[in-house]
Amino acid sequence: MSGLVAASYILPLTLIRRERAFPVQGRVLVRQGETVNPQTVVAEADLAPEHVLLNVAAALGVPPQKAASLLQCQEGERLTEGDVIAETPSKLFRKTFRSPASGTVVMLQGGKVLLRKEKDATPLRAVYPGTVVDIVEDRGVVIENTGALVQAAWGNGRSTYGVLRVVADSADAPLTSDRLDVSLRGSILVAGRCTEEEVFALASEISLRGLVLGSIPSRLAGIARKTPFPVLLTEGFGNLPMNAAAFELLGTSDGREASLNAQPYNFHRGTRPEVFLPLPASGQLIPPMPRELAPDDMVRVVSAPHRGEIGYVVRVLSEPHKFPNGIRAAAAVIRFAEEKQAIIPVANLQIIR
Amino acid sequence: MAAIETTSDSLLALDIGAITTRALFFDVVNGQYRFVAAGSAPTTAGAPFHNVLEGAHMAIDDLQRITGRRLLADDATVIIPSLSPGEGVDGMVTTLSAGAPLKTVVIGLLEDVSVASAHRLVKSIHARLVDTFTLSDRRSLETRLDALLRLRPDLVIVTGGTENGASVSVSRLLEPLRLALRLMPPEERPQILFAGNSALQEKISTIFEDTARVWLAPNVRPALDEEQIAAAHTILARALREHYIRRLSGLQELDAWSGGVTMPAATAQGRMVRFLSLDDPSKGVLAVDMGASSITVTAAFQGRQYLGAYTDLGLGPQAAGVTRGDPHATLLPWLTLPLEADTVRDYVFNKTLQPAALPLTEEETAIEYAMARYALHRAAHRLLRDMYAQGTNDTAGVPELFPPVEPIIITGGIFTQTANLGKALLTALDGLQPTGITTILLDRYNLTTALGAAASINPALAVQAMDSTMFIRLGLVVAPISIARPGTPVLKVQLTDNESGETLKGEVKQGGLAVLPLPPGRRGTLRLQPLYRTDIGLGAGRKAAYEVSGSALGIVIDARGRPLRLHKDMARRQEMYKKWLWHLGH
Numbered sequence: 001m002s003g004l005v006a007a008s009y010i011l012p013l014t015l016i017r018r019e020r021a022f023p024v025q026g027r028v029l030v031r032q033g034e035t036v037n038p039q040t041v042v043a044e045a046d047l048a049p050e051h052v053l054l055n056v057a058a059a060l061g062v063p064p065q066k067a068a069s070l071l072q073c074q075e076g077e078r079l080t081e082g083d084v085i086a087e088t089p090s091k092l093f094r095k096t097f098r099s100p101a102s103g104t105v106v107m108l109q110g111g112k113v114l115l116r117k118e119k120d121a122t123p124l125r126a127v128y129p130g131t132v133v134d135i136v137e138d139r140g141v142v143i144e145n146t147g148a149l150v151q152a153a154w155g156n157g158r159s160t161y162g163v164l165r166v167v168a169d170s171a172d173a174p175l176t177s178d179r180l181d182v183s184l185r186g187s188i189l190v191a192g193r194c195t196e197e198e199v200f201a202l203a204s205e206i207s208l209r210g211l212v213l214g215s216i217p218s219r220l221a222g223i224a225r226k227t228p229f230p231v232l233l234t235e236g237f238g239n240l241p242m243n244a245a246a247f248e249l250l251g252t253s254d255g256r257e258a259s260l261n262a263q264p265y266n267f268h269r270g271t272r273p274e275v276f277l278p279l280p281a282s283g284q285l286i287p288p289m290p291r292e293l294a295p296d297d298m299v300r301v302v303s304a305p306h307r308g309e310i311g312y313v314v315r316v317l318s319e320p321h322k323f324p325n326g327i328r329a330a331a332a333v334i335r336f337a338e339e340k341q342a343i344i345p346v347a348n349l350q351i352i353r
Numbered sequence: 354m355a356a357i358e359t360t361s362d363s364l365l366a367l368d369i370g371a372i373t374t375r376a377l378f379f380d381v382v383n384g385q386y387r388f389v390a391a392g393s394a395p396t397t398a399g400a401p402f403h404n405v406l407e408g409a410h411m412a413i414d415d416l417q418r419i420t421g422r423r424l425l426a427d428d429a430t431v432i433i434p435s436l437s438p439g440e441g442v443d444g445m446v447t448t449l450s451a452g453a454p455l456k457t458v459v460i461g462l463l464e465d466v467s468v469a470s471a472h473r474l475v476k477s478i479h480a481r482l483v484d485t486f487t488l489s490d491r492r493s494l495e496t497r498l499d500a501l502l503r504l505r506p507d508l509v510i511v512t513g514g515t516e517n518g519a520s521v522s523v524s525r526l527l528e529p530l531r532l533a534l535r536l537m538p539p540e541e542r543p544q545i546l547f548a549g550n551s552a553l554q555e556k557i558s559t560i561f562e563d564t565a566r567v568w569l570a571p572n573v574r575p576a577l578d579e580e581q582i583a584a585a586h587t588i589l590a591r592a593l594r595e596h597y598i599r600r601l602s603g604l605q606e607l608d609a610w611s612g613g614v615t616m617p618a619a620t621a622q623g624r625m626v627r628f629l630s631l632d633d634p635s636k637g638v639l640a641v642d643m644g645a646s647s648i649t650v651t652a653a654f655q656g657r658q659y660l661g662a663y664t665d666l667g668l669g670p671q672a673a674g675v676t677r678g679d680p681h682a683t684l685l686p687w688l689t690l691p692l693e694a695d696t697v698r699d700y701v702f703n704k705t706l707q708p709a710a711l712p713l714t715e716e717e718t719a720i721e722y723a724m725a726r727y728a729l730h731r732a733a734h735r736l737l738r739d740m741y742a743q744g745t746n747d748t749a750g751v752p753e754l755f756p757p758v759e760p761i762i763i764t765g766g767i768f769t770q771t772a773n774l775g776k777a778l779l780t781a782l783d784g785l786q787p788t789g790i791t792t793i794l795l796d797r798y799n800l801t802t803a804l805g806a807a808a809s810i811n812p813a814l815a816v817q818a819m820d821s822t823m824f825i826r827l828g829l830v831v832a833p834i835s836i837a838r839p840g841t842p843v844l845k846v847q848l849t850d851n852e853s854g855e856t857l858k859g860e861v862k863q864g865g866l867a868v869l870p871l872p873p874g875r876r877g878t879l880r881l882q883p884l885y886r887t888d889i890g891l892g893a894g895r896k897a898a899y900e901v902s903g904s905a906l907g908i909v910i911d912a913r914g915r916p917l918r919l920h921k922d923m924a925r926r927q928e929m930y931k932k933w934l935w936h937l938g939h
Contacts, residue, residue, distance in 0.1 A: 005396075006709065024505065026537050048503050051495045053532075138538075153706045217695055218702040235700040263797060265706050267371075267646075267670035268453040270399025288402060295919060303703075303710040304717055326773025327711050327716045347709045 001238055005240045007290045008151040008300065008350040015285035016276060018128050018261075021140025022047070026121070027292045031261055032135050036126040036143060038161030043140045044121035052101060056086045059097050067111030077105045078118075085113055088097055103152060126161045128259045129278050136239040146281035148253070149247045152212075152236065153302075155262030158230035163211040164277075166190045166254040171214060171247035176341050177202050184208060188260055189219060190250045194220075210260040212250060212275055214242030214308070221271025223240030230262035232273045240308045243300055246350055292316075293346060301334070301344055309353070311336040317343070362443035362625075363423065364881035366617065367409055367607060368805035369396055369451045371621055371646035371669060372709050372766075374408040376416040377803050378424075379440070379818055386817035388496060389892035391798045392416030395436050397504040398451045398601055399553060400489055404449065406603030418588030431610045446806040447611045450644055451620040452601050455480040455507040455593065460526050460542070462488050462513035470573040470580050471512040473739050476549065476592060477586050479617055479661040480508065486526060493769040501533035506543045507596055511557065514550025516575045527560065534564035542566075544592050548585040549572045550615060568592050582741050583658055590620040592876055607919075609893040612807055619649045619662035620640065625815065626651040626762075627658040628808065637758040639786065640801055640896060641732075643725060643765030645669030645708050648732040652740070652755060661736040663928025666728045668767065669708030669722075672701050675728050686781075687723035691923050692716055712768065725767040726861035753916045754834075757789025757890035762824065774905050775937030778827045779930075782909075786917050787881075789890020790831050790881075790897075792904070794824035826873060832911045840866035843912055844889070845882040848901075850875060860884075866933045867910040875903035906937055 012065050026045025029038060057067035070086040079099040088095045099115065107114035130145030153333060165187040167179050169321040175191035177198045188210035189203070195216065203211060209232045216236040234246045242246070293299075297313045313336040321331035321343055329345040336342065354803070357558045363380040376392040392415030413431065423440045424547045432441030457480045461468035464487050474484050483504045486497055513523040528806045534542055541698050547557045548570040561567045570585035590629045590709050594615045608615040620638055630638045630653035637654035637823040646667040666675050678681040679696035680701040688697070698716070708934060712721040729788065737755065740748050748756060761781065763850035769775045769865050781793055801824055808815035835843040848869040849856045861867045886893040911932075920926040 007401075049499055049530075051498050051502075053495050053498075053634070107532065134868055153703075177867055218698040219704060220693060236699075236706050238699040266399070267708060268451075270401065271404075286490060287401070302707045303712065304714045322772050323711075324713070326776060327713065327718075328769040328772045329711055329770060345711045345713070347711050348707075348713070 005293045005299075005346055006350050007288065008150065008352060009149050010352040011241075011288065012249060013279060013281055013285070014144065014145065015146050015148050015170075015281075015287050015346045016128070016143045017133065017142055018289055019142050020124060020126060020128070021136040022124060023139075024139050025138045026108055026124075026201055028135055028138065028140060030132050030141060032132055034132045035130070036132060036141075037129050038125065038127050040126040041123040041281075042126050042132070043124045045124070046119060046141075047122045048118040048121065049078070050107070050117045052115050054085065054097070054100070054113040054342065055111070056097050056113055056117060060086060060095050062089055062111075062185050068108070071113065073105050073108075073113065075105055075247075075319070079105060079115065081102060084234075086229050100316065103226050115173060125159075127161060129161070138158030144274075145278050146285055147184060147276055148249055150249055150273070150275040151180065152232045152234045152246075152273045154233040155263065156227060156231040157227050157257070157262060157264055159261045159263070160188065160230050161257065161259050162186060162188045164188050164190055164212075164250065164253050164256050165260050166251050168192045168251070168289035169250070170241070171244060172241035175199055175213065180206060188212060188258055190253075190314055192247070193239060195239060197223060200224065204228055210262075212260065212330060214247075215240040230260045232260060232262045232275065235308045238307075242309045244299065245300070256303060259271045290351070293349065293351065297351050299334060299349045300352050301348055303348040303349055306334075306336065306342060306344065309336055314341060321345075362811055362814070364807055365413070365431065365442040365445045366807055367412070367445065367447045367611070368799055369398070369405050369409065369447065369449045370440075370618070370799075371451050371644055372396055372406070374412045375798060376409070376412040377680060377798055377800065378416055378420060379807070379814055380581055382749050388798070388800055388813040388818055388823045390416060390419045392419055399668045405601050406606055409603070409607055414765060421540050433610060444810050445611045445614075446803070447604075447607050447615040448621045448802050448806045448811060449604070449615060450479060450646060452479070452597050453475075454646070455596060457484045457510060458483060458504065458506040458510045459482065460487045460509060460513070461485070461528065461549070462522055462526070464489065465575060467512035467514070467574040468789065469742065470582060471510045471548070473580075473743070474510060474573055474582050474585055474589065475698055476735070476739070477582065477623075477662055478589055478619060479662055479664060486529065488526065488907065495824040497529035498532050500908065501529060502536060504536075505541055507543070508592065509543045509545050511545060512549045512573055514553060514572075514654055515577060516572055518548060518550055520550055520553050525551055525555065526901045527557075528663060531564075534561065541669070544568065544596060546585070546589055546592055548588075552938070557578060566595065578744065579653060586620065586623075586660070590617050590642040591694045593617050594602060612810065614806060616806045616809075617662075618802045619647075619651075619660060619801075621802045622649055623651045623653075623658050623805065623817070624659040624799045624808060625805035627653040627656055628805075628815070629819070630654055630658075631656050637756065637932065638760065638762075639755060639785065639787070640762040641728060641729065641764070641781070642799065642802065643668060643763075643767050645766065646671070648728055648765075650732050650736045652736060652747070654877055657745070657747060658734055659740050659743075659747070661732060661739065661744075662731050663735060666732050668704070668724060668728060670705050672704035672708070675724060676701050677733075681789040684720065684723040684727055686919055686921070687727045688719060688923070689723070690716060690719040690926050691927070692719065695719075700775055721767070721872065725780050725877065726783040729780065730786070732938055740887065751915075754788050758787065760794050761785065761787060761802050762794045762796050764799045765790055768795055769797045771870055774827055778909065778937060779933055782830065782832075782911055783919075786832070786915055787830060788830070788834055790834050790899070790905075793827040795827050796824050804849060806816050826902065828868075828904045828906035828909040829879075829901055830909045830911055831881060831889055832915060833883060833887045833889045834911070834915050835863055835883075835885065837863040837885050837887065839914075841885065843884055843887040845884065846908075846910060847880040848908055849878045851877055856905050861910045861912045862913060863912055864912075865912050866936055867908050867912070868936045868938070869910070870907040871903040871904060872907070873903045877901050877903070881910060909937070
């Protein structure tokens with residue numbers, strides 16, 4: 001088995017390139033080379049179009065072919081509610097067919113008109129400040145920037161940008177509702193873990209902008225999903241502290257601005273939720289790439305035992321290792337704090353730096 | 354079976370799974386095709402590579418390291434055909450289960466007739482049903498049009514009309530699709546598979562020829578009481594190939610090296626199982642692949658194939674969906690350790706975030722195997738339900754059970770990553786609940802799938818390599834069906850080792866699991882005498898004697914009952930599970 005290992009990066013300074021694009025065709029609103037801030041709308045699209053099929057022929061009481069000749073609109077034309085779509089020529093018994101809604105004529109066929117109703121387009125914000133280095137045709141952009149990056153395990157699908165406020169003295173400190181007050185309004189909170197349901201309700205009340213935690217119990221997953229601001233978990237579900245590397249980076253970033261993209265982990269695309277803190281950098285940086293595990297790599301363990309612990313690779317075993325429960329897998333010897341060592345399956349490791 | 358000529362062609366089979374890409378090498382050894390070695394690497398369909406070629410290169414590279422054979426040229430292409438001994442390969446095939454399942458919409462007339470058949474067709478491929486339009490659909494044309502534009506399906510399956518039956522209704526149902534295709538950008542348009550009234554084929558082609566890729570398949574429901582899915586499945590496999598070539602970077606190159614033989618893994622497994630089922634007309638064949646992204650179960654009887662590829666039952670990113678709303682409540686009957694609800698739910702939710710991670714602790718191992726047994730049971734149950742719905746005679750007469758099959762081939766991480774063969778066997782027994790007498794074979798490298806694809810370019814290889822000892826024989830399982838009360842003797846067993854002459858005798862009681870060791874390479878004579886009208890797959894009370902081969906775990910008498918009812922009390926269940934594992938040598 002090739003020793004290529006999954007990666008979830010925690011990097012104090014790196015180069016990122018992030019695609020911000022719709023899955024459907026829309027309109028790109030920025031140009032290549034343009035500098036964008038997190039609030040910049042880079043593209044817009046109609047994600048849930050609504051159409052209405054107007055049977056003009058039936059409404060006017062004429063054959064379809066005749067109706068086609070009476071149409072006063074063209075494909076692509078914008079109509080407002082009440083605009084005339086077709087009219088019979090008779091002066092005495094003139095019949096007029098008007099548009100029931102504002103929208104765009106998308107198709108004319110056999111005396112019928114297909115109208116796409118006018119709706120506010122869904123905006124796509126940049127979320128990441130930086131430079132547009134590429135345009136994804138009709139869908140979005142690729143943004144590039146330098147800064148610190150903390151990739152995580154779970155996100156509730158929302159995104160924001162704001163100032164980080166660290167409300168935990170340690171990676172293990174629980175976030176309780178008594179730590180929340182109005183002075184935190186509009187900030188992105190960083191804390192170790194949270195087991196209280198009330199925290200989410202209170203955080204919504206004081207209009208928190210985001211929440212970065214080590215873990216929450218899975219029974220709170222539904223609440224976190226419905227929370228109106230982004231929630232991101234560095235470790236996942238359970239009662240685990242934030243891993244030391246992430247806390248070291250985020251814990252010392254109080255007052256710094258950060259992009260919080262809590263997109264859910266996508267197994268097929270391999271994308272992860274993350275916190276990005278823009279920083280100026282000099283010199284050439286390249287985005288991190290996955291590679292084979294090697295001695296001295298800093299890794300995080302993603303499964304018990306040692307789940308959430310940070311360690312360093314001592315050596316990668318040349319043969320699959322048989323674990324006490326019968327699992328046989330490619331493995332590595334990992335050194336944790338206080339020189340404690342353990343053999344961990346490669347599948348349970350993530351390179352973080 | 355007719356003899357098939359052996360050529361000297363070697364073969365590279367690439368299997369791109371959701372998590373792992375495998376490169377398998379087959380060659381002629383002593384005049385017979387043999388599996389030689391396997392290399393593997395992580396699949397690289399997702400970030401940051403977004404190119405399956407990377408993982409393929411790494412897997413082939415791993416294979417080169419193991420075999421010492423040079424397969425990749427300096428320009429990183431596979432050397433085809435072989436140039437000299439130890440260099441290159443004569444042919445290549447690719448199988449695929451990576452990539453997001455195809456979002457599929459079904460359009461058909463009647464829910465219980467052609468639409469039901471179309472749904473079964475969807476379940477036979479790596480797909481996810483996102484909507485169905487039928488005659489009884491009360492939604493307006495516009496609503497259905499908007500649904501198509503919002504859902505952006507990859508595939509639309511159109512069925513309806515028996516042969517010489519309805520045609521006007523089918524055409525009317527297609528109107529939202531016709532409009533949607535005109536409004537979609539060309540690169541977002543779904544492929545269309547028409548598998549309805551064949552009289553409509555020309556019309557369908559005409560309607561959609563300018564807007565979509567149309568595949569025409571034989572009617573899945575030629576008559577109200579007749580279903581034919583297999584032919585449509587074959588056409589659908591070709592549609593899938595085209596879809597993934599467009600969606601997965603790097604697959605086009607692999608497909609070119611494979612001479613166009615890129616096949617969905619489920620299709621390939623199905624082909625091989627169907628082929629194997631022709632060998633013994635008295636029994637069917639069953640195969641299971643438990644992957645991260647889906648569970649595939651294939652049963653075949655004299656060439657009649659029943660295939661279910663359940664993309665919602667994979668043990669990876671869908672783990673939370675497998676266990677539905679409450680993982681603890683769902684898995685409780687299958688758990689063998691008393692665990693808190695939070696512990697179970699946390700593990701299942703985290704499994705969706707780290708699908709490749711392996712369980713190591715006693716608690717996590719218990720949850721993982723509970724999930725596997727439950728998911729396999731659901732997959733088997735669904736296939737059986739569909740077999741029943743098709744009105745086939747290939748069932749055991751009991752909706753929950755398969756008829757006797759020989760053999761059962763199991764593959765997938767949950768079976769192959771454990772060195773504890775007893776646990777692998779018990780998982781298969783609990784999930785599938787076979788009846789009668791059957792051999793359980795462990796396919797460590799998913800060779801069944803590779804050979805299913807290989808059969809299309811080298812049938813001799815598929816036949817000979819399958820005949821060889823490429824599987825681990827886990828055990829010969831005897832699963833009697835009896836209505837006796839637990840604790841009542843239901844089977845007298847006698848096993849004589851033909852070499853040593855040593856004989857083991859005993860009675861197996863209802864509810865028990867017993868093992869008679871017969872190591873691999875040894876042969877023995879097994880005599881079975883059912884008691885109290887117990888059925889070992891031959892009819893109530895009928896006894897039998899067999900020449901049997903040895904296996905890793907020996908002869909396993911699974912008299913725990915069919916359907917299997919695990920004890921409701923956790924302590925008792927835990928005790929029983931430990932006891933069964935102990936019997937199985939672990």
